[in-house]
Amino acid sequence: MTPVLSVRDLSVRFRMRGGRHVAAVDAASFDLAAGECLALVGESGCGKSVLASALLGLLPGNALTAGTAVIDGTDLLAADERTLARTVRGRRVGLVPQSPAAHLTPVRTVRAHLEETLRALTGTPRRELRAAVAEAAERAAFPPGLLDHYPHELSGGQAQRAATALALIGDAPLLLADEPTTGLDRDLVDRTVDELRRHADDGRALLLITHDLAAARRVADRVAVMYAGRIVELSDAGRFFGDPGPRHPYARGLLAALPERDFTPIPGMPPELSALPDGCAFAARCHRADDACRAVPRMAGGVACHHSGEEHHSEEPVRA
Numbered sequence: 001m002t003p004v005l006s007v008r009d010l011s012v013r014f015r016m017r018g019g020r021h022v023a024a025v026d027a028a029s030f031d032l033a034a035g036e037c038l039a040l041v042g043e044s045g046c047g048k049s050v051l052a053s054a055l056l057g058l059l060p061g062n063a064l065t066a067g068t069a070v071i072d073g074t075d076l077l078a079a080d081e082r083t084l085a086r087t088v089r090g091r092r093v094g095l096v097p098q099s100p101a102a103h104l105t106p107v108r109t110v111r112a113h114l115e116e117t118l119r120a121l122t123g124t125p126r127r128e129l130r131a132a133v134a135e136a137a138e139r140a141a142f143p144p145g146l147l148d149h150y151p152h153e154l155s156g157g158q159a160q161r162a163a164t165a166l167a168l169i170g171d172a173p174l175l176l177a178d179e180p181t182t183g184l185d186r187d188l189v190d191r192t193v194d195e196l197r198r199h200a201d202d203g204r205a206l207l208l209i210t211h212d213l214a215a216a217r218r219v220a221d222r223v224a225v226m227y228a229g230r231i232v233e234l235s236d237a238g239r240f241f242g243d244p245g246p247r248h249p250y251a252r253g254l255l256a257a258l259p260e261r262d263f264t265p266i267p268g269m270p271p272e273l274s275a276l277p278d279g280c281a282f283a284a285r286c287h288r289a290d291d292a293c294r295a296v297p298r299m300a301g302g303v304a305c306h307h308s309g310e311e312h313h314s315e316e317p318v319r320a
């Protein structure tokens with residue numbers, strides 16, 4: 001079956017002053033099928049949002065891209081602005097943005113935002129708008145009593161839900177949700193990701209970018225782990241969160257850092273993306289690093305690690 005989205009060797013570099021480059025995304029490849037939710041996880045600054053922006057043609061002018069990202073026969077990286085604006089954003093690719101307050105127009109109420117999007121994407125007639133707005137708000141658990149509020153009158157979590165309601169309206173075949181649960185209490189996190197999951201269950205695809213591994217575990221079919229701009233592991237969610245657990249030492253470290261597991265942080269910090277080391281970018285933080293890690297590991301069997309074929313070390317248990 002043709003995937004909804006097919007990404008091959010997607011790279012994004014930013015040109016900086018003094019001839020420097022920031023390698024924000026390096027050769028990312030994955031497919032996303034109809035009905036599937038892929039969670040993209042990894043520490044802050046590893047390139048998750050840049051990847052999402054690339055898929056929507058929303059990168060700034062200093063970005064250089066390579067590779068392909070095909071949806072419905074259109075390569076999103078090669079498409080011109082007119083195509084992206086008219087046929088991609090909102091229609092083929094919906095976005096729950098990471099900073100909803102920045103995406104909402106300050107002088108318009110939530111109701112005005114929802115009405116405009118409903119008219120543009122679904123052609124809802126004027127007399128049906130009131131009911132359609134209420135329904136759209138309900139899908140994202142946005143409180144009906146706040147529909148006539150302006151963005152600055154909303155809390156972070158309320159703005160997040162307004163942005164989610166807007167993103168769901170077009171029923172786009174692909175939904176990108178970039179940290180859709182920031183600022184929400186646990187029960188609202190569950191409700192929001194369940195609604196996003198329903199979007200996938202209705203035959204569409206969901207790319208869920210999140211720090212929240214519990215949310216990913218709840219709704220994802222597969223998990224992609226990103227580190228320093230590269231996808232280092234792509235695996236089935238059941239395997240990732242259960243037994244035998246992930247194979248890449250970074251992915252194992254992410255899970256071991258959870259309070260309900262070992263509560264042991266990964267030592268050190270991710271490298272600067274403008275000064276990546278030769279070889280594996282995780283080697284400086286990895287207790288398994290050896291001479292083989294001086295070469296950049298290729299993705300093999302869904303894992304980019306020289307040691308991924310070896311047995312797990314007994315001192316790093318992963319509990320379900």
Ligand SMILES: Nc1ncnc2c1ncn2[C@@H]1O[C@H](COP(=O)(O)OP(=O)(O)OP(=O)(O)O)[C@@H](O)[C@H]1O
Binds near residue numbers: 043044045050060062
């Ligand atoms: N316009 C830009 N120019 C230069 N570097 C940029 C630009 N935009 C992003 N970056 C860099 O790209 C890297 C990846 O950023 P990105 O926002 O994708 O991280 P992220 O994984 O989404 O992090 P977070 O979870 O904190 O949102 C960062 O090092 C960031 O500083």
